[in-house]
Amino acid sequence: MKLSRITSGLFSIALISLGYAAEAAAEEYRFLPAPQIDLNRIYRVNRLTGEMGACQYAVKPDTVGIALCHPAGEGAGPQAVPGDYDLVRSNHEREGGIFRINTRTGEVSVCYVQTDKVVCTPQAK
Template sequence: MRPLGSAALILAVLALGGLSGPALAASYDFVPAPQTDLNRIYRIDRITGEVSSCQYGLQEGTVGVTLCYSAGEGAGAQPPGEYGLVASRHEREGGVFRVNYRTGQMSICYVFDERVVCTPQMTPSPAASTAAPTAATPSVSSGMGASPQRP
């Protein structure tokens, strides 16, 4: 009896279903909010970019409850892509960045009024990412609730 070649072996495993379906790729990614006193986890659908979130909540007389927030404005399904979540290192930040690894677009997602909301997806322009801030390209402060600084 002749041993199977590597290509034949791979085809045999695939035919038996050993490497198909969920074993090839996970549907969701999970990332904690960077805020150190917040027990919130964000979830993203890696294909659609839809974002939701859950956290632990106290409830008298029980071990507690899981509070979940569904996708609200801007957090719903986006054009198909390769999405992920990235938490900043800002210890007081309750939100996370939604990134599209194929296009480079980013948005910020956070819980607001018991829903997860996200800002519109944006791609930084090459000129803005290499140039120093000017009156035409305002810088952003690094504090909580960052807003453009005015000259």
């Protein structure tokens, strides 16, 4: 009887752990629109690596349009230290960039689209 309680408890712990792992995998990326009110751009950050990207709608004649996506450029690639990265908008309605924050270290950088890539300032505290 004791063994079956232990086995049952371990099975429950394993199921809970799988649930947390699935939830973490489902939240690998965070998305947030740019604060600029007349810009249809959305930013994305990989929550573990800090790698940035951005996409926006673009009009293309004779089609419904396209999603124009900008890959990571200078400072926007995977960061040297894994963390728990997130995105924060400013309250400035004409700001096209976004803040990338590391909630583990408190570091902040500002990211924006420059030409055809997302670039970010060096992280600072």
